[in-house]
Structure formats: C-alpha cells, structure tokens
Amino acid sequence: MTDTVFRASRILTPDGEVAGWVAVDDGVITEISDSPLTGRDTVELADDEVLLPGLVDTHVHVNDPGRTEWEGFETATRAAAAGGITTLVDMPLNSVPPTTDLAALAVKRATARGRVHVDVGFWGGAVPGNLGDLVALHEAGVFGFKCFLPPSGVDEFANLAPDELAAVLRLLHGIGALTIVHAEDPARITEATGRHYADFLASRPRAAENTAIAQLVSLASAADARVHVLHLSSAEALPVIAAARRDGVAITAETCPHYLTLRAEDVPDGATEFKCCPPIREAANQDLLWQGLADGTIDCVVSDHSPSTADLKRFDTGDFGAAWGGIAGLQLGLPAMWTEARARGVPLERVVGWMSAAPADLVGLRRKGRLAVGHDADLCVFAPEHSFTVDAGRLHHRNPVSAYHGRTLTGVVRSTWLRGEPVTGRPRGRLLVRGLA
Incomplete structure (x- = not known):
C-alpha cells in the first residue's frame, strides 16, 4: 500500500489526459493507472477539477536578502504555491548582495533555508569583473548565469559590454553552463518621462530587442555557447531566433504571461503597475508571440515576477520614467494564461507544458x-471552468500591486502538493542544486 492515492476524472500526463488513479510513495509518483489503487490516504478530486503537474517558474526575483520589503522568500513561495508553482529559480538580482560570487550564494541560501514553501534553486550572475567567480558558482550548483545588455536598474548588478559578454560565453561554453540574457540594445533605448504609456513604449522599441538578439546570436555562434533569451517581448525577433537554430546555434527563448495577456492599447496613462522592461506591446505583436509559442520558436512561459514596494511604482505622479519597472505576477500566471489560451482555442495541456515541462527541461x-x-509528486489541483476577480490586496505577494487587479480570470488553483504533501502553513520546500534535482 502506497502513502497517498489521487483519484481524478482528468489527469494531465505527458501522454495526454486520462482518468484514473495516481499513486505516490515517499514523495514520488510510483504508478498511474485506470484501475483502482489503494493508499493510506486517498485524495478525491471533484468533477470540475484537473490534476496537473506542479508548474516550474525559472524567472523569479525574490529580492531577498537586502530588499525583503519588496518581496522575500516566505511571501514569494507562498504566492508561488497559491498559483500552482512547486519549483522556482531565483534571479541573482535585486537582492543585496547579488548572487555574483560564492559568498553571496551562501548568504542567499542561508536566507532562504527553512523559509520556502516550494522548492527553490538559484541563478548566478555575470557582471563586469566577476569572470573569475563563475566556475566556482557553477561548481556550487547554480543553474546558469544571468547578464544584462542594458543597465539593469540597480547599481550593484552592472550590464556587460559586448566584449565582456563574449568572454563570458567562451568561459561558460567550456564548462557547459547556460547563459541567460536580458537582450535590449542600450543604444536604442531612450529616456521617457510622464504619464503617457505610449511615450514609454516608444522609448524601448522592438528594434532594441531585435538588435540585441541578433548580436547575441552572433556572439553565441562564435563561442559555440548555449544561450537563452529572457522575457521576449518583440515578435519581430522570432525569425532571427528560428534562423539561428536552423544554423545550429544553441538558443532558446521564453516569454511571460503579461506579454501574452495584456495589451499596450489597454494600458491607461499613469497606470505604472503595467511598466516592465521590455514593455508590454500591442495586440498585433501579441498575436505573433502566441504563434511563436505554437510553432516552438518560443520554448516556455515564466513569470519574470519583479515586484517592488508601492511607492517605487510612483502612483503619486503616474510617471512611467520614474516608476520601477516590473510586473508582480507570480500567483496569477496560470489563470492569466489559461484565460487567454481558452479564448484562442489553445488546449490546457499546451499551456501547462509551456509552464511546467519546458522550463524544467x-x-x-x-x-x-x-x-x-519517477517524478516528484509535485501536483496542482486546478478548476479550469471557475472564474474569479483579482484583488491585489488578497494576493500572497508582499505588496498589493498587480497589473491584473480588477480583472476577471478563468481557472482557480484549489490546492498545491509538494512531493505528495499539501502546501500549507509550514515551509517544506528544499533548496535545489543543479544536477541533483
């Protein structure tokens, strides 16, 4: 007899949707059957619920330590679990210190230990002057290295010049490490001030992404390095990425729920909760991003959860130039994506694949x-036909700021399970090391 059995009329497996039983023993899925299984505990899903794999979010800014008032491990991982996410990978900024050397990684892990409700891994950072730290960070188990081509927005995590990025790619190719890149060309970004979203959008045009991604492709090809484009916003870059793959460049790309569900035309002036970099673009661009997902040019969908305190959003002036750029969307990614996908006729299994298997891979x-x-029993119980209206004040994020506030979304996460146990008030998450999870 196994520890726990889940019974559901809809179970989303890699081979498609089935009805039946899922057996869990010692935190691992041991059997999936269309015949009854028995366990010490049985979890019966309601007829309106689907059993999904727990989501994996590889782009989360927890900001802890140093800027815990922006978020923090406890609140971020509670929000993740409430959104059906069972594993996240924390970005090397905007914490202080940033995760750019072994000492900083030790501080990060010590801060997170015993406080996480889901499993958490860590990215390292590549910044000017820390080339000599990257091998040690890789050996310590970070999942890869993030860098910026434009300024990052925080002084302690500087951007790389093209020759610096080339050196990083050569080094990381030699040790088989992944480089993940915020790709916008700083020369094509202008300063925008004021309340008009159209002015902010024009200050970070698609050309900034397109040029930077083309440069990244060239550098990656020369170094034979594996690279990943973060938070793709410009659909005009999709042919460049597709062509690079045909030419043998090891390049992948992600996009985010806010680029796939929110539209520039709908952003009110002064509504700085919508500010992010690169920016939310027009509906026609969004349609092409969905096509890029459908044809496989875009590999995965992750949150780029980048929260701040409300005062940094400058709601007092509504000035897009002065406001912090970042969308707080960790808890809402699955319902936001499913709401839009459903309207477009995209099946749930594809959405879940983009948000679970693809980022895990x-x-x-x-x-x-x-x-x-054989996989960890990280599970999400999801009611895909039920709707709710987002109230930013009731989210688990530390600060009540959300670009989705007041929106009606379809799809409710009813419970989340980590290694066969429900995620409740006691932190049970583990700190993950690359290669061992």
Missing part, C-alpha cells in the same frame, strides 16, 4: 515538471 530539473512515474 531548460534548467535540467529531471524530476520536475511532469506528472509521470
């Missing part, structure tokens, strides 16, 4: 992201 999490035998 990106970072080499072999036991995550799939509801399959």
Whole structure:
C-alpha cells in the first residue's frame, strides 16, 4: 500500500489526459493507472477539477536578502504555491548582495533555508569583473548565469559590454553552463518621462530587442555557447531566433504571461503597475508571440515576477520614467494564461507544458515538471471552468500591486502538493542544486 492515492476524472500526463488513479510513495509518483489503487490516504478530486503537474517558474526575483520589503522568500513561495508553482529559480538580482560570487550564494541560501514553501534553486550572475567567480558558482550548483545588455536598474548588478559578454560565453561554453540574457540594445533605448504609456513604449522599441538578439546570436555562434533569451517581448525577433537554430546555434527563448495577456492599447496613462522592461506591446505583436509559442520558436512561459514596494511604482505622479519597472505576477500566471489560451482555442495541456515541462527541461530539473512515474509528486489541483476577480490586496505577494487587479480570470488553483504533501502553513520546500534535482 502506497502513502497517498489521487483519484481524478482528468489527469494531465505527458501522454495526454486520462482518468484514473495516481499513486505516490515517499514523495514520488510510483504508478498511474485506470484501475483502482489503494493508499493510506486517498485524495478525491471533484468533477470540475484537473490534476496537473506542479508548474516550474525559472524567472523569479525574490529580492531577498537586502530588499525583503519588496518581496522575500516566505511571501514569494507562498504566492508561488497559491498559483500552482512547486519549483522556482531565483534571479541573482535585486537582492543585496547579488548572487555574483560564492559568498553571496551562501548568504542567499542561508536566507532562504527553512523559509520556502516550494522548492527553490538559484541563478548566478555575470557582471563586469566577476569572470573569475563563475566556475566556482557553477561548481556550487547554480543553474546558469544571468547578464544584462542594458543597465539593469540597480547599481550593484552592472550590464556587460559586448566584449565582456563574449568572454563570458567562451568561459561558460567550456564548462557547459547556460547563459541567460536580458537582450535590449542600450543604444536604442531612450529616456521617457510622464504619464503617457505610449511615450514609454516608444522609448524601448522592438528594434532594441531585435538588435540585441541578433548580436547575441552572433556572439553565441562564435563561442559555440548555449544561450537563452529572457522575457521576449518583440515578435519581430522570432525569425532571427528560428534562423539561428536552423544554423545550429544553441538558443532558446521564453516569454511571460503579461506579454501574452495584456495589451499596450489597454494600458491607461499613469497606470505604472503595467511598466516592465521590455514593455508590454500591442495586440498585433501579441498575436505573433502566441504563434511563436505554437510553432516552438518560443520554448516556455515564466513569470519574470519583479515586484517592488508601492511607492517605487510612483502612483503619486503616474510617471512611467520614474516608476520601477516590473510586473508582480507570480500567483496569477496560470489563470492569466489559461484565460487567454481558452479564448484562442489553445488546449490546457499546451499551456501547462509551456509552464511546467519546458522550463524544467531548460534548467535540467529531471524530476520536475511532469506528472509521470519517477517524478516528484509535485501536483496542482486546478478548476479550469471557475472564474474569479483579482484583488491585489488578497494576493500572497508582499505588496498589493498587480497589473491584473480588477480583472476577471478563468481557472482557480484549489490546492498545491509538494512531493505528495499539501502546501500549507509550514515551509517544506528544499533548496535545489543543479544536477541533483
């Protein structure tokens, strides 16, 4: 007899949707059957619920330590669990210190230990002057290295010049490490001030992304390095990425729920909760991003959860130039995506694949992201036909700021399970090391 059995009329497996039973023993899925299974505990899903694999979010700014008033491990991982996410990978900024050397990684892990409600891994950072730290960070188990081509927005995490990025790519190719890149060309970004969203959008045009991604492709090809484009916003870059792959460049790309569900035409002037970099673009661009997902040019969908305190959003003036750029969307990614996908006729299994298996594969999490035998029993109970209206004040994020506030979304996460146990008030998450999870 196994520890727990889940019974559901809809179970989303890698082979498609089935009805039946899922057995869990010692935190691992041991059997999926269309015949009855028995366990010490049985969890019966309601007829309106679907059993999904726990989502994997590889782009989260927890901001802890140093800027815990912006978020923090406890609140971020509670929000993640409430959104059906069972694994996240924390970005090397905007914490202080940033995760750019072994000492900073030790501080990060010590800060997170015992406080996380889901499993958490860590990215390292590549900044000017820390080339000599990257091998040690890789050996310590970070999942790869993030860098910026434009200024990052925080002084302690400087951007790389093209020759610096080339040196990083050569080094990381030699040790088989992944480089993830915020790709916007700083020469094509202008300063925008004022309340008009159209002015902010014009200050970070698609050309800034297109040029930077083309440069990244050239550098990656020369170094034979593996690279990943973060938070793709410009659909005009999709042919460049597709062509690079045909030419043998090891390049992948992600986009985010806010680029796939929010539209520039709908952003009111002064509504700085919508500010992010690169920016939310027009509806026609969004349609092409969905096509890029459908044809596989875009690999995965992750949150780029980048929160701040409300005062940094400058709601007092509504000045897009002065406001912090970042969308707080960790808890709402699945319902936001499913609401839009449903309207477009995209099946739930594709949405879940983009948000679970694909990001797990990106970072080499072999036991995550799939509801399959031998994988961790990280599960989400989801009611896809039920709707709710977002109230930013009731989210688990530390600060009540959300670009989705007041929106009606379809799809409710009813419970989340980590290694076969429900995520409740006691932190049970583990700190993950690349290659061992």
